[in-house]
Amino acid sequence: MLPYKDRAAVARAAAAAEGLELVPSATGETGFRGVYKHFRKYASHIREKGQKRHLGIFETPEEAALCYARHIRADRAAREAAAVMGATSQPLTADEARAAAAAEGLELVPSATGETGFRGVNKNIYGQFDAKIKENGKNRHLGTFATPEEAALCYARHIRADRAAREAATVSNP
Known part of the structure; x- marks a missing residue:
């Protein structure tokens, strides 16, 4: 297993390689939107249709933020495709x-x-x-x-x- 600081750097590098941005949060204690402390690790969540959806538990806040960024990218793409087709998000x-x-x-x-x-x-x-x-x-x-x-x-x-x-x-x- 990589050391903590290396895991954070790898997550940031993966985000850059995938053309993603880790979404910052001015109010959250982790510094990233959708990322929360979970005991000694970090959880990633997103709200969908008024309910919180758990995305995973990670070693670093950067890894959790990468998961969140990947998820919203996929969601945005699905919403945009649905809008073009005139359909609801299915x-x-x-x-x-x-x-x-x-x-x-x-x-x-x-x-x-x-x-x-x-x-x-x-x-x-x-x-x-x-x-x-x-x-x-x-x-x-x-x-x-x-x-x-x-x-x-x-x-x-x-x-x-x-x-x-x-x-x-x-x-x-x-």
């Missing part, structure tokens, strides 16, 4: 998720053993689909989605971002 269909993955140069990672057919995607007790990934021997929740394809798209975006972060860390620490 979950992506299987075809739409596959098209989004193709447009971003991603592949939805298949799984021969999971019930959803996608790696990192499980159906939860509420009938929704959770995207999760194992990092440093621990499961990390990436988000909850209406369709397995949306969850698989989130998983694919995350593993692409992880690769970018690792490459950025390699460049900054030769």
Whole structure:
């Protein structure tokens, strides 16, 4: 596991590599919007339809802010696409998720053993689909989605971002 300051630097480098900004907060104790202290770690949350949605728990506020930035980017893109199509913000269909993955140069990672057919995607007790990934021997929740394809798209975006972060860390620490 990387030291704390290196993890923060990798998160900032990943944000830059992905063309994202870590959203500052003038009032929050962490300095980032949507990021809160959670015991000795940091939680990322966003409000959707009047309810708080948990995005994950992270070691540094920068990692939590990166998750928040990735989430609002995806949300903005979905809202803009819905506005262009004259539709309301609805979950992506299987075809739409596959098209989004193709447009971003991603592949939805298949799984021969999971019930959803996608790696990192499980159906939860509420009938929704959770995207999760194992990092440093621990499961990390990436988000909850209406369709397995949306969850698989989130998983694919995350593993692409992880690769970018690792490459950025390699460049900054030769």
